[in-house]
Each structure stands twice: as structure tokens, then as C-alpha cells.
Amino acid sequence: xxxxxxxxxxxxxxxxxxxxxxxxxxxxxxxxxxxxxxxxxxxxxxxxxxxxxxxxxxxxxxxxxxxxxxxxxxxxxxxxxxxxxxxxxxxxxxxxxxxxxxxxxxxxxxxxxxxxxxxxxxxxxxxxxxxxxxxxxxxxxxxxxxxxxxxxxxxxxxxxxxxxxxxxxxxxxxxxxxxxxxxxxxxxxxxxxxxxxxxxxxxxxxxxxxxxxxxxxxxxxxxxxxxxxxxxxxxxxxxxxxxxxxxxxxxxxxxxxxxxxxxxxxxxxxxxxxxxxxxxxxxxxxxxxxxxxxxxxxxxxxxxxxxxxxxxxxxxxxxxxxxxxxxxxxx
Ligand code: TYM
Numbered sequence: 148x149x150x151x152x153x154x155x156x157x158x159x160x161x162x163x164x165x166x167x168x169x170x171x172x173x174x175x176x177x178x179x180x181x182x183x184x185x186x187x188x189x190x191x192x193x194x195x196x197x198x199x200x201x202x203x204x205x206x207x208x209x210x211x212x213x214x215x216x217x218x219x220x221x222x223x224x225x226x227x228x229x230x231x232x233x234x235x236x237x238x239x240x241x242x243x244x245x246x247x248x249x250x251x252x253x254x255x256x257x258x259x260x261x262x263x264x265x266x267x268x269x270x271x272x273x274x275x276x277x278x279x280x281x282x283x284x285x286x287x288x289x290x291x292x293x294x295x296x297x298x299x300x301x302x303x304x305x306x307x308x309x310x311x312x313x314x315x316x317x318x319x320x321x322x323x324x325x326x327x328x329x330x331x332x333x334x335x336x337x338x339x340x341x342x343x344x345x346x347x348x349x350x351x352x353x354x355x356x357x358x359x360x361x362x363x364x365x366x367x368x369x370x371x372x373x374x375x376x377x378x379x380x381x382x383x384x385x386x387x388x389x390x391x392x393x394x395x396x397x398x399x400x401x402x403x404x405x406x407x408x409x410x411x412x413x414x415x416x417x418x419x420x421x422x423x424x425x426x427x428x429x430x431x432x433x434x435x436x437x438x439x440x441x442x443x444x445x446x447x448x449x450x451x452x453x454x455x456x457x458x459x460x461x462x463x464x465x466x467x468x469x470x471x472x473x474x475x476x477x478x
Contacts, residue, residue, distance in 0.1 A: 151176050152288040152322070154187035154229065154279075157203075157210035158196065163354040163426065164333035164343035166217065167397050168294030172327040174218040176292060184224035185286050185458065186214065191229050191236065191278060195271040196264055211447055213356065216437035227454030229282065234462035238281035239274070241469060245310050246277050246303075255299055263346070280304035285462040287320040295332040296342060298324045315472035319465075330397050336370040339386035357434065360427040367391075367423030368416075378410040378418055388415065391422045398425035 153173055155165060177184045190207050207228065219226055229235050251257060251273050261268045271278075283291055283304050291301050301324035308319040333343045337352040347353055351366050358366070372387040380403050382389040395418070396406045410418060440447065471477065 148183050149181060149289045150287055150320070151182045151184045151290050151292060152186075152283055152286050153292050154189040154192075154282055155210065155214075156189045156193045157207040158193045158198070159206065159345040160353075160355040160357065161210060161213050162333075162343050162345050163356060163394065164294065165345075166356050167330035167333050167394065168327060169292060170214065170217050170219070171330075171397065172292045172325075173224075176290075177218075177220065177224050185288075185461075186219055186224055186226050187229045187282060187458070188214070188227070189229050189279075189282065192275060195269065195275055196260070197267055208444070208447065209441065211451060212437055212440040213433075215447075215450070216433045216440055217356075218433075221450040221454060225454050225457045226450065227458045228451055231451065231455035232458045232462055234285055234459065234466045235278065235281050238285055238462075238466055238469070239278040241466075241473070242277050242281055242284075242307055242311075243274065245314075246280075246307055250303060250306070251276065254303070256296070276300045276303045277307070280307045283322050284308055284319045285465045286458075287461070287465065288322040289320060290325045291322050292325050292327070294342075295326060298326075311469070315469075318469050318472055329403065330393050333394065334386060334390040336366055336390075339371060339390050354426065356430055357437065363427050363430075364420070364423040367419045367426070370419055370422075372415050372419075376414065378407065378413065378415070380404075380407055388418065391418050395422040395425055398422070398429040 151173075153169060155161070155169060161170075173184065173186055176182050188207060188210055190203075193203065211226070211228070214226055215221065254276055257273055257275065260272055264272070279300050280303060283301070284307075291297075293301065301322060305321055308321050311318050312321075335341050335343050335347060335352040336354070337349055343353045345353060351369055354363055354366055370387060370391060372391070373385055375385070378388060378392070379385065380389050380392050392403055392406055396403045399406065467477070
């Protein structure tokens with residue numbers, strides 16, 4: 148059995164990038180009976196950026212419902228809120244003492260976010276990758292399915308785990324980051340050189356998985372392409388067109404080559420419309436399920452409670468093993 152672990156932050160909205168780069172891949176991995184899957188809402192990570200309490204609460208519930216609506220099944224996988232399992236914060240503290248300040252200073256996302264939130268460069272923002280390492284290491288994780296932007300954080304989790312194992316013997320499983328084959332970096336629709344991000348101030352740059360069809364079509368129609376006319380997959384020279392082809396391939400469950408062939412003799416306008424339509428089609432069943440689930444708070448909370456209990460049972464074992472190795476007196 149392989150243990151698969153991943154998480155998503157319930158901040159703002161869930162984008163098509165989150166879905167294609169991560170959650171869709173979780174769904175596929177969940178279908179493999181050889182995988183034991185654990186998925187978290189990384190709500191402790193979210194407060195590294197200041198949140199409005201009511202909005203934060205609503206987002207967290209909404210993201211939990213979205214995960215279930217997107218096919219993450221609490222009967223097959225453990226699906227829980229990170230803040231419901233206290234071992235995350237505890238292990239994070241322990242791992243802090245095995246992590247160098249210089250390592251955290253070098254993290255690309257920390258550097259980006261410190262610039263973006265210059266008025267609130269709190270310790271949590273810097274310590275974020277250590278909490279993420281704690282998430283992963285608590286569950287003896289073999290593989291971590293993520294989008295491209297999270298690979299550096301998984302590398303640091305491996306480094307920390309190897310350092311601890313080097314001192315105390317085999318405490319942690321060394322995790323490996325895995326990317327989805329197509330769509331590990333979905334790009335902004337307005338600036339195809341940067342990744343699609345929920346924190347982008349321009350809403351036309353991203354698709355929310357809950358956008359209505361008219362909004363999705365409008366956003367795709369205004370997607371930035373280039374001044375040529377040929378439809379081919381060439382991320383370096385044609386990032387906008389290649390991004391649309393990637394999204395369309397995932398939405399139609401085809402290879403990129405197959406999708407490109409369908410556009411022989413057609414124009415960018417056709418590509419934009421077909422991509423928009425395919426995305427609307429792909430998201431439709433999920434939206435219906437989401438609208439049903441979000442009204443059923445009792446069911447969502449029951450799943451969250453069971454998920455947290457299952458997660459805790461695994462996490463406490465790892466934490467205790469590590470504490471014992473360090474030499475803490477146990478009661
Ligand atoms: P977050 O919430 O920013 O994103 C969740 C997942 O979505 C992927 N992703 C993308 N993939 C492709 N294209 C994009 N444009 C795109 N945008 C986002 C991310 O790579 C990620 O896989 N720190 C993490 C959450 C986390 C975590 C963990 C992940 C906390 N603990 C432990 C794995 C293991 C984060 O903020 O992801």
C-alpha cells in the first residue's frame with residue numbers, strides 16, 4: 148500500500164488551476180485500490196495571510212464541500228481539516244528545531260509573499276514550509292500529488308526528514324512530490340507567463356470552479372493569446388495558446404496531440420470557445436453536487452469529524468515515535 152497525502156488552502160476561491168493541477172489527480176489516485184489517500188484542508192496555513200473571520204469560516208466549509216463534490220470520497224479517503232488534528236502544530240514546532248533559518252529564507256514562495264504582503268511578514272509566513280513538512284511527515288507519506296509551485300516545499304520536507312533520520316534513525320518516510328501529467332502549471336488567462344492564482348487581483352485571469360457558464364465563457368473569450376494564427380503546442384513561444392490546449396485536453400480527457408489535430412484550419416476564436424464550453428461541461432456535475440452538499444452542514448461536519456479522528460490515529464503514532472527518539476519524558 149502506498150500512502151498519498153496532499154492538501155489545499157481554503158483561501159478565497161478554488162481555481163481551475165487547483166483542480167487541474169491537484170484535485171483531479173487526487174481523484175485519480177483515490178481510484179487506485181493500492182493507494183491509501185489522505186487529503187487535508189490546510190486551514191492553519193491560510194492564516195499566514197490575514198483573514199476576515201466570517202469569510203474564512205465560510206471558505207473553509209465551502210472548500211470542504213467542494214472537495215467532496217469533486218469526487219474526493221470520505222468513504223475511500225481520509226478528508227479532514229488540518230486545524231482539527233493538533234499533531235500538525237506540535238510536529239511543526241519540533242521540526243522547527245531541525246530547520247535552518249537560511250533554508251526558509253531561500254523559499255521562492257516566502258520571498259514572493261513577503262513582497263505581496265509587505266505589511267504582514269509574520270513568522271507563520273516564513274515557517275509555512277515547516278508546517279507543510281509536518282503535514283506530510285505525520286502520515287508516513289510516500290507520494291505528494293501537487294502542482295509545480297509546491298515542489299520546492301516538498302524538497303525541503305525531504306531535507307528535514309533526512310536530517311532527522313540521520314540523527315535518530317528511521318523516524319520518517321521520505322516523501323516524493325508527484326505532478327499530474329498534463330496541467331501541473333495552469334497559467335493565468337491574462338498573463339500566460341505567470342501561474343493561474345486565486346490571489347491575482349484581476350478576476351479575468353482565473354476561473355473559479357464555481358463560476359457560472361456565462362462568466363467562464365467570457366473569461367475564455369478574453370484570454371490572451373499571441374499575434375500569430377497557428378494553433379500548436381509550444382509553451383515557450385506560444386504560452387497562451389498552449390495553456391488553452393492544456394486546459395482543453397484535460398477537460399476533454401484527450402492527449403494534447405489529439406486536441407491539436409481537432410483544430411486543423413481553425414482559428415484562435417474557435418479554440419477559446421471550445422475550451423470554455425469543455426470547461427463548463429466538465430464542471431457542471433460538480434456544481435450541482437456542491438449546491439446540494441453546501442446546504443447539508445450536518446453531513447459535512449460528520450465527515451470532517453470522522454476524517455479528523457482517522458487522521459489523528461495515524462498522526463499521534465508518528466509524533467510519539469519522534470518524541471521518544473528525541474528523549475522527551477513520557478507520561
Ligand atoms: P494551494 O492551496 O496554493 O494549492 C493547492 C494545490 O493546487 C496546485 N495549484 C496549481 N496547479 C497547477 N496550476 C496552477 N495554476 C495551480 N495553482 C495551485 C498547488 O500546487 C497545490 O498542489 N501549501 C499548499 C497546501 C499544503 C500542502 C500540504 C500541499 C499544505 N500542506 C501538504 C501538499 C502537502 C498550498 O498552499 O497549496
